Amino acid sequence: TKTRTAFVEKVEDLITRRKKIDEEFYEELEEILISSDVGVNTVMTLIDDLRKEVRARKLEDPADLQPVLSEKLVEMLSGDEGNDNSLRLPDSGLAVVLFVGVNGVGKTTTIGKLAHRFKQEGKNVLLAAGDTFRAGAIEQLEVWGERVGVDVIKHQAGADPAAVMFDAVQAAKTRGVDVLLCDTAGRLQNKVNLMEELNKIYRVIGREIPGAPHEVLLVLDATTGQNALSQAKLFGEKTGVTGLVLTKLDGTAKGGIVIAIRQEMDIPVKFVGLGEKMDDLQEFDSEQFVHALFAG
Amino acid sequence: MAFEGLSSRLQNVFGKLKGKGKVTEDDVNEAMREVRLALLEADVNFKVVKEFVSKVKEKAVGQELAKSFTPGMAVIDIVNKELTELMGGTQSKLAKANKPPTVIMMAGLQGAGKTTTSGKLAKLLQKQNHKPLLVAADIYRPAAIKQLQVLGEQIKVPVFALGDKANPVDIAKQALEHAKEEHLDYVIIDTAGRLHIDEALMDELRQVHAAVNPDEVLLVVDSMTGQDAVNVAESFHQQLSLTGVVLTKLDGDTRGGAALSVKAVTGCPIKFAAMGEKIDSLEPFHPERMASRILGMGDMLSLIEKA
Ligand SMILES: Nc1nc2c(ncn2[C@@H]2O[C@H](COP(=O)(O)OP(=O)(O)OP(=O)(O)O)[C@@H](O)[C@H]2O)c(=O)[nH]1
Ligand SMILES: Nc1nc2c(ncn2[C@@H]2O[C@H](COP(=O)(O)OP(=O)(O)OP(=O)(O)O)[C@@H](O)[C@H]2O)c(=O)[nH]1
Ligand SMILES: [Mg+2]
Ligand SMILES: [Mg+2]
Numbered sequence: 001t002k003t004r005t006a007f008v009e010k011v012e013d014l015i016t017r018r019k020k021i022d023e024e025f026y027e028e029l030e031e032i033l034i035s036s037d038v039g040v041n042t043v044m045t046l047i048d049d050l051r052k053e054v055r056a057r058k059l060e061d062p063a064d065l066q067p068v069l070s071e072k073l074v075e076m077l078s079g080d081e082g083n084d085n086s087l088r089l090p091d092s093g094l095a096v097v098l099f100v101g102v103n104g105v106g107k108t109t110t111i112g113k114l115a116h117r118f119k120q121e122g123k124n125v126l127l128a129a130g131d132t133f134r135a136g137a138i139e140q141l142e143v144w145g146e147r148v149g150v151d152v153i154k155h156q157a158g159a160d161p162a163a164v165m166f167d168a169v170q171a172a173k174t175r176g177v178d179v180l181l182c183d184t185a186g187r188l189q190n191k192v193n194l195m196e197e198l199n200k201i202y203r204v205i206g207r208e209i210p211g212a213p214h215e216v217l218l219v220l221d222a223t224t225g226q227n228a229l230s231q232a233k234l235f236g237e238k239t240g241v242t243g244l245v246l247t248k249l250d251g252t253a254k255g256g257i258v259i260a261i262r263q264e265m266d267i268p269v270k271f272v273g274l275g276e277k278m279d280d281l282q283e284f285d286s287e288q289f290v291h292a293l294f295a296g
Numbered sequence: 297m298a299f300e301g302l303s304s305r306l307q308n309v310f311g312k313l314k315g316k317g318k319v320t321e322d323d324v325n326e327a328m329r330e331v332r333l334a335l336l337e338a339d340v341n342f343k344v345v346k347e348f349v350s351k352v353k354e355k356a357v358g359q360e361l362a363k364s365f366t367p368g369m370a371v372i373d374i375v376n377k378e379l380t381e382l383m384g385g386t387q388s389k390l391a392k393a394n395k396p397p398t399v400i401m402m403a404g405l406q407g408a409g410k411t412t413t414s415g416k417l418a419k420l421l422q423k424q425n426h427k428p429l430l431v432a433a434d435i436y437r438p439a440a441i442k443q444l445q446v447l448g449e450q451i452k453v454p455v456f457a458l459g460d461k462a463n464p465v466d467i468a469k470q471a472l473e474h475a476k477e478e479h480l481d482y483v484i485i486d487t488a489g490r491l492h493i494d495e496a497l498m499d500e501l502r503q504v505h506a507a508v509n510p511d512e513v514l515l516v517v518d519s520m521t522g523q524d525a526v527n528v529a530e531s532f533h534q535q536l537s538l539t540g541v542v543l544t545k546l547d548g549d550t551r552g553g554a555a556l557s558v559k560a561v562t563g564c565p566i567k568f569a570a571m572g573e574k575i576d577s578l579e580p581f582h583p584e585r586m587a588s589r590i591l592g593m594g595d596m597l598s599l600i601e602k603a
Contacts, residue, residue, distance in 0.1 A: 031342055037522040040336045103545060103573070104407025104518065134573070135450075136443030143438035157446075188548040223405065225339035225522025227550040248406065251491045253524035276406070276436070
């Protein structure tokens, strides 16, 4: 049983405690946002905007500021196309989703969860065991395959991951699969060789199916701080990341860095991970996210 | 390399200070404003930053600065001392039981690097002519036992496992008996990743702790962790009485603020730094060296001496 004991609503608390919008109010607000990993630069821009807004609208009561703040943050999380964060997959034929990210963030687990989701929608799903490096990685994906009831295409440990992807794509084509979910080994974005290997995987998939991979999901651990910006940037360069999955939001970390990523690179969050079970995956809801940012 | 980003930011700030023959309170305030930003951008917890900045200011504006012929350098020196302090002072070694085996329990959030670090630690001990036993007490994560077995096989270290139907307390107890019978002198218990707010699983860890009375309880922390690192560390420490911290994934380009924060809130020393996925990439952690690296003190110290 997971409990969040005695968590007051931080911003609400701030607003009832502070009767005026003064310097101390801004300072405390800044701290709340920073403690959610929103990042100093983004926070400072945001606070500047708020100051202007407060002056323009002649606001004095902190209570009047809260809706402005929430609105602003939700806006920062939306792109040109608004708040539609669903996966962009082809209407017919094979859809390929590639998962990338640093070590231990939850790629393999998210694939298991997403496979479950697609299966429930009546889709025919196949998994590709593209992590041939980490001890037990193939077996881990196989356990997920069994749980969910989908097949896994694999080679031996140590095999070339691009070759696994090639085989998986062929298998998906001949079996008439709807969705192919491709796992890759975790890697740090500053490892040049490993990032090139990932780029090769990306290209192999694209060569076999024009337009694929249709989605490249960068999996981010919500406990990650400012380094997530560097992850988004460098994985983006090598694999054209199209969306984020923010995992481990069932903990106390807020994952505020996705706001900065949306601002600087315009990559939307598509899903959030809320646990280790098959059902613990939800579509991203920016309003709910902003609300949680201010809770405890 | 980790910490590099922070290091270059701080050196920038101090570059402006170092030539000054006279440092006003405004100069100090300006420099410390930038230090604050640099630390926050490096994910140092905001409370830790606040305290750090106020300590440095207090000392800098106090007499030390007035006395100095090179006030700019004096400020840098104060920051270096405070930072080293923050990192834990001197290097802290792994505990050893009076009567073997020494029991080491690994704990931490999901995906932090516990299993990999368990393997690396076994390898490190083996190189020092010890006989470690790895214990597979993660019965939850798919193929966690297999993962540890593969690592054990790679380094020829025995792995004690009872499958995923046994309970972790029994696994740990029996492993300890096994180690005694086989005259193995270190027992490394790999546990499942868990959230610090997961009461049932935290209770399980406490039970394992009570059953084997470990000599070391190491919290494994991902060095990319942001502001939440202090909540996690504080909570694990409260519930388990940690004896040390292992920082993982330091081979990345993180600015590594979690390293500074975790030590500050728990008081537990950082004992090891993990710098890669390979089994031999675990090193003892040296706070002084790490602090100097962050400040680029190699260059900075020589500047102080010259001045
Ligand atoms: N609490 C929680 N744990 C999660 C979540 N997603 C994944 N995990 C756990 O995080 C750990 C790492 O997950 P993996 O799926 O193995 O991560 P990965 O990115 O595939 O890791 P590598 O392949 O080693 O890079 C496992 O213990 C998962 O059960 C989540 O949303 N919440
Ligand atoms: N680059 C790098 N990767 C690391 C390091 N330590 C661990 N990893 C990787 O991080 C990922 C997670 O490591 P694990 O050892 O499975 O983590 P864990 O804490 O046991 O995970 P759970 O059991 O799921 O909680 C794996 O891909 C490891 O290879 C490190 O120092 N550097
Ligand atoms: Mg994986
Ligand atoms: Mg593990």
